[in-house]
Amino acid sequence: MASYSNRKEDVLKRLRRIEGQVRGLQRMVEEDTYCIDVLTQVSATTRALQSFALQMLDEHMDTCVRTAVADGGGGNGDIKLKEASDAIARLVRS
Amino acid sequence: MASYSNRKEDVLKRLRRIEGQVRGLQRMVEEDTYCIDVLTQVSATTRALQSFALQMLDEHMDTCVRTAVADGGGGNGDIKLKEASDAIARLVRS
Amino acid sequence: MASYSNRKEDVLKRLRRIEGQVRGLQRMVEEDTYCIDVLTQVSATTRALQSFALQMLDEHMDTCVRTAVADGGGGNGDIKLKEASDAIARLVRS
Amino acid sequence: MASYSNRKEDVLKRLRRIEGQVRGLQRMVEEDTYCIDVLTQVSATTRALQSFALQMLDEHMDTCVRTAVADGGGGNGDIKLKEASDAIARLVRS
Numbered sequence: 001m002a003s004y005s006n007r008k009e010d011v012l013k014r015l016r017r018i019e020g021q022v023r024g025l026q027r028m029v030e031e032d033t034y035c036i037d038v039l040t041q042v043s044a045t046t047r048a049l050q051s052f053a054l055q056m057l058d059e060h061m062d063t064c065v066r067t068a069v070a071d072g073g074g075g076n077g078d079i080k081l082k083e084a085s086d087a088i089a090r091l092v093r094s
Numbered sequence: 095m096a097s098y099s100n101r102k103e104d105v106l107k108r109l110r111r112i113e114g115q116v117r118g119l120q121r122m123v124e125e126d127t128y129c130i131d132v133l134t135q136v137s138a139t140t141r142a143l144q145s146f147a148l149q150m151l152d153e154h155m156d157t158c159v160r161t162a163v164a165d166g167g168g169g170n171g172d173i174k175l176k177e178a179s180d181a182i183a184r185l186v187r188s
Numbered sequence: 189m190a191s192y193s194n195r196k197e198d199v200l201k202r203l204r205r206i207e208g209q210v211r212g213l214q215r216m217v218e219e220d221t222y223c224i225d226v227l228t229q230v231s232a233t234t235r236a237l238q239s240f241a242l243q244m245l246d247e248h249m250d251t252c253v254r255t256a257v258a259d260g261g262g263g264n265g266d267i268k269l270k271e272a273s274d275a276i277a278r279l280v281r282s
Numbered sequence: 283m284a285s286y287s288n289r290k291e292d293v294l295k296r297l298r299r300i301e302g303q304v305r306g307l308q309r310m311v312e313e314d315t316y317c318i319d320v321l322t323q324v325s326a327t328t329r330a331l332q333s334f335a336l337q338m339l340d341e342h343m344d345t346c347v348r349t350a351v352a353d354g355g356g357g358n359g360d361i362k363l364k365e366a367s368d369a370i371a372r373l374v375r376s
Contacts, residue, residue: 002126015120022113029105032096035154036177042147043184046140050188050280053136058273060129066265069257077254083130085246090137092238092279093375094144144374152367160359163351171348179340185374186332187281190314203308210301217293220284223342224365230335231372234328238376241324248317271318278325282332 003063004056014052021045053091060084097157098150108146115139147185154178191251192244202240209233241279248272285345286338296334303327335373342366 004011022045028038065084069077098105116139122132159178163171192199210233216226253272257265286293304327310320347366351359 002123002129002132004123004129005126008123008126011123012120015116015123019113019116019120022109022116026106026109026113029096029098029102029109032099032102035096035098035150035158036181038096039147039150039154039181040184042143042150043181043188046143046147046185046188049136049140049143053133053140054273054277054280056129056133056136057276060133061269061273064129066257066269069254070260070265072258077258081249081254085242085249087130087133087137088245088276088279089242090134091140091276092242094137094140148367148371148374151370152363155363155367160351160363163348164354164359166352171352175343175348179336179343182339182370182373183336185370186336190311190317190320192311192317193314196311196314199311200308203304203311207301207304207308210297210304214294214297214301217284217286217290217297220287220290223284223286223338223346224369226284227335227338227342227369228372230331230338231369231376234331234335234376237324237328237331241321241328244317244321244324248321252317275318275321275325278322282325282328 003059011056018045018048018052021048050091057084057087057091097153105150112139112142112146115142144185151178151181151185191247199244206233206236206240209236238279245272245275245279285341293338300327300330300334303330332373339366339369339373 021041025038025041025045028041061084065077065080068080071077115135119132119135119139122135155178159171159174162174165171209229213226213229213233216229249272253265253268256268259265303323307320307323307327310323343366347359347362350362353359
């Protein structure tokens, strides 16, 4: 079970929409669309991926991290906080 | 004709690889992959999109912007430089 | 008390170094340094600010968020998690 | 002469404002301001640096790059376009 498991259909729908955006980019390229218009769509796709990541991170902190921390002892809270922090750094730097 | 038109197959190949990454994300979600591992893949996909955008922007400046500027008069160089500058701002801020 | 209060001198030292980078930018401009070299320094300063933010966020999650969540009841954990999530979104989008 | 040389006072004013933001961060830390409020100010400072960079890049493309390209021959246009492209990649990735 992952923190998104009970709303997997929503998550998949969102990813399919992003896949649709990437396929839209391919169509634009096939039709020799002007570079600047392709780039505008790339920026929109990047933003959609970032929003997706932020929501997944939120849910993860709200469930896995919270549970591990609330459980106290065992150092599991430490591990989960470190993992989340590394994931955040990757998002900020990408 | 767009600045990438004479190497369209390469551009499409790159976009298909990004599409594959997004489909990989869907598989991960279907298999309840741990959120942090999904997020690592989202960051990789975001970086792939950014590299794609940077290459397209390069080619655009190297062809369309350069030609418009070299042609001089008519203000077309101004228009192309303004368009490129707006596209760069969208990339930096996304 | 903030989560960084017991190592305030370190935090201030880091911010003074960033201030030094911004003053370095001013010197470069006063000396008509080539734009591209100024831009390289701006990128370095931006990265320094981001690393600073990531460290502050880490400490905050490791102390304030962790304490609020471990305390359970009262909804304070919810508030802290929401605040952290909003701060992360601002960092990712800036 | 750099592309910003004839409006140097404006450029310096903008950098002094950013320096003021970084000093404001130091004051916040000295007063044990809540981490989340410090982070909000860090995000604002990062955005100010990015806007500064985008304006400097614009002017650079509008003057140095344009001139080098318009001059044609000698490969100077190539060099300037490559430099600009590298600077853009650093901005997008920082």
